[in-house]
Amino acid sequence: MSSLTSTSTTAKSEAPGTTGTGRLPQFFKGMTWLVWRQHRAVFWTVLGASALAVAFIVFQRSQLHTAGYDPTSTGLRLMPILLGVFLGAPLFTGDLENGTAKLVVTQSMSRTRWLTTKLALTTLVVVVSTVALSVAFGWWWNLYDESTSAEWTSGPTFNNTGPVPVALALFSVFGGVVIGVVLRRTLVAMVVTLGFTVVVQIVWSHFLAHFLLSLANVVTITTNKGVTFEGVMPTLPPGAHQVNWSNPPYITGDGELLGWGTCNEVQTEQAHDLCMKKADVVGWSVDYLPISQMNGLQWSGASILLALTAAVTVFLFFWGRKRLA
Numbered sequence: 001m002s003s004l005t006s007t008s009t010t011a012k013s014e015a016p017g018t019t020g021t022g023r024l025p026q027f028f029k030g031m032t033w034l035v036w037r038q039h040r041a042v043f044w045t046v047l048g049a050s051a052l053a054v055a056f057i058v059f060q061r062s063q064l065h066t067a068g069y070d071p072t073s074t075g076l077r078l079m080p081i082l083l084g085v086f087l088g089a090p091l092f093t094g095d096l097e098n099g100t101a102k103l104v105v106t107q108s109m110s111r112t113r114w115l116t117t118k119l120a121l122t123t124l125v126v127v128v129s130t131v132a133l134s135v136a137f138g139w140w141w142n143l144y145d146e147s148t149s150a151e152w153t154s155g156p157t158f159n160n161t162g163p164v165p166v167a168l169a170l171f172s173v174f175g176g177v178v179i180g181v182v183l184r185r186t187l188v189a190m191v192v193t194l195g196f197t198v199v200v201q202i203v204w205s206h207f208l209a210h211f212l213l214s215l216a217n218v219v220t221i222t223t224n225k226g227v228t229f230e231g232v233m234p235t236l237p238p239g240a241h242q243v244n245w246s247n248p249p250y251i252t253g254d255g256e257l258l259g260w261g262t263c264n265e266v267q268t269e270q271a272h273d274l275c276m277k278k279a280d281v282v283g284w285s286v287d288y289l290p291i292s293q294m295n296g297l298q299w300s301g302a303s304i305l306l307a308l309t310a311a312v313t314v315f316l317f318f319w320g321r322k323r324l325a
Contacts (some may be wrong), residue, residue, distance in 0.1 A: 031117045039118075042087055043125050050129035057136040061143060069140065073156035076133060076165065081197040083126060088176025089193040091118060093186040100247035111321045119177070119313070128171055129168040137161055152294050153213060153241045155205050162298035166306035168204065170198045174312045204305075216293045218243055222251050223283030227276055233284050239291030250276075253283040260297040266271050 036043065057072065094100070138161035141151075151157045159165060175196055180189040223234045227250060236242060249257040263275035 011169050031113060032121065033119050035117050039091070039121070041076070043121070044089075046083065046129050047086060050132055054132050054136045057133075057140050058281045061136075061140045062145065070136070070156065073160055076137060076160045077131070077156065077201070078227075079133070079165070080169040081194065081201065083169050084176035084193050084197040085190050089124065089174035089178060089180045089189040090186050091122060093180040093184060093189050095182045096181075097186060112317065115317065119174075119316070122177075123170065126169050127166060128195055130169045131238055132143075133162055133163045134163075148173070152239065152291055153289065156207060156296065158208060158294070159225060162295060162299050163302035164305075167302035167309070168200070170313070171305045172200060172310045174309050174316070175200070176310055178316060178320060181316065198211035208301065212297055213289070215300060216289045218287045219290055220285060220287050220307055225283055227281055227283065234286060236286065236288050237290060241286040241291070243287040243289060249285050250279075250281045252280040253282050254280065257285055295301050 020165070036091060053072075053075075060069075060072075141157055141161060159168065174191040178198060179193050180186070183189045219240075221236065222232055249259060250262055251257055258279060258281060262281065263272055263280055266272045267274050
């Protein structure tokens with residue numbers, strides 16, 4: 001315990017604004033300085049790794065390269081998992097295991113301020129790193145989004161651009177913090193957090209595919225120039241995601257929709273045209289989601305994740321802080 005006290009005293013004497021020799025900005029004082037100093041290794045690791053990833057993306061984008069897009073998107077999808085395991089889970093467990101938590105609560109500093117400072121600095125690091133990656137990756141994706149029109153609705157793009165990666169990372173980290181506070185053992189908390197964050201990714205992917213996209217406003221485009229034997233469909237706007245890709249229906253002169261398999265049994269173009277004429281088929285009816293709805297859907301999904309993060313934070317302040325000793 002005496003070593004902990006001496007460490008705290010040394011840290012205070014080295015804090016910026018006390019001796020004037022610190023390297024951090026002036027506003028890092030007191031508890032903020034102590035928390036930064038305690039976790040500076042993992043904080044700098046997160047920020048440094050994010051900076052390197054952004055530099056790689058910028059280089060690839062400047063060279064008009066797209067070959068590394070898929071591996072990079074996979075790596076970015078792992079970031080919330082890694083942040084939850086290596087940043088969230090150990091945030092308080094180390095203090096609980098080595099007795100630092102007891103030292104803190106015996107000082108004039110309140111548990112609430114200690115909890116607030118740690119969470120605030122962690123949030124700052126997570127937000128800065130994920131926002132930078134989201135902006136850079138979105139900029140890279142804009143290189144060829146029109147040539148891969150369905151890509152914006154898929155997880156690799158939807159979850160790595162806009163506010164979604166930020167919200168996913170925050171929820172994963174704060175979930176890891178709660179797990180650590182409850183279990184009070186670093187290694188166990190990290191293992192459980194790994195399982196938790198993987199489940200979050202799986203559930204979120206299912207939520208995106210089966211619920212979130214259903215909130216979008218489907219746009220229908222129809223044609224009235226018939227259907228050729230080759231079956232060429234109408235051209236959709238750039239970036240549009242076709243909803244009924246596998247079975248776009250035909251539309252008749254009365255507005256009735258017929259299945260795409262209509263007249264498939266015929267073998268010649270003449271027979272096909274005659275069959276279509278008898279069925280009164282005048283064209284296609286194709287449903288799609290315009291790319292303009294991407295940002296709104298991302299904010300809707302991010303709002304849900306941020307609401308869950310807020311609930312976890314409330315739990316930490318009203319119940320978890322009692323265990324921080």
